[in-house]
Amino acid sequence: xxxxxxxxxxxxxxxxxxxxxxRVTSYGAIAKYLGATKSARMVGYAMNGSxxxxxxxxxxVNRLGLLTGKFHFEGSNHMQxxxxxxxxxxxxxxxQDFETVFWDPSAEL
DNA sequence: TCAATGACCTGCC
DNA sequence: GGGCAGGCCATTG
Numbered sequence: 001x002x003x004x005x006x007x008x009x010x011x012x013x014x015x016x017x018x019x020x021x022x023r024v025t026s027y028g029a030i031a032k033y034l035g036a037t038k039s040a041r042m043v044g045y046a047m048n049g050s051x052x053x054x055x056x057x058x059x060x061v062n063r064l065g066l067l068t069g070k071f072h073f074e075g076s077n078h079m080q081x082x083x084x085x086x087x088x089x090x091x092x093x094x095x096q097d098f099e100t101v102f103w104d105p106s107a108e109l
Numbered sequence: 110t111c112a113a114t115g116a117c118c119t120g121c122c
Numbered sequence: 123g124g125g126c127a128g129g130c131c132a133t134t135g
Contacts, residue, residue: 008131028118031130037119039130044116046132051116062117069116 008039012046015105016055022087023103024095026063033105048072058082065098 015030027043036042047057047069058079062068070079070093080090089096 026118027116031118036130038117038128040117040119041115041129042117042131045114047116048133057116060116067116072116 008034008036008042009046009049012043013050013053013055015109016047016050016057016060018105018109019056019059019103020108022101024059024061024065024083024088024098024101025103025105026061026065028063029102029104029106030060033109044069056082059086059103061095061098065095067093067095 011034012030015033016025019025026040028037028040031037031040031043043060044062047055047060050057051072057069058067058073060069067079067083067090070076073079080093083090083095088101095101
């Protein structure tokens with residue numbers, strides 16, 4: 001219950017924490033940045049434990065810009081509220097102008 | 110201990 | 123061009 005080892009899990013948290021405000025990224029983007037393009041699934045699962053940490057999981061969405069993990073949050077539209085509060089337009093669990101607010105770690109970092 | 114699942118994405122038919 | 127299946131790592135039963 002204490003992954004002190006530098007595993008894929010930990011790396012995901014580090015990248016997620018580095019996500020600039022008002023920007024969103026996708027699981028595949030982080031996975032690809034880490035070198036595991038096919039481990040996008042893992043990234044999403046990592047967010048499971050991120051809920052409650054300093055990791056802005058609400059800034060991480062799927063490739064389509066859908067707030068797939070919103071159901072895992074406390075309330076129902078809590079995730080959407082957070083994004084809108086940062087300046088990200090969200091409509092019905094879907095990020096508007098996803099290409100504009102999209103933050104690619106492999107390109108930015 | 111073994112097996113199955115999970116906030117997904119890419120590649121092949 | 124569209125649909126299907128595989129794969130990754132970790133956690134839970």
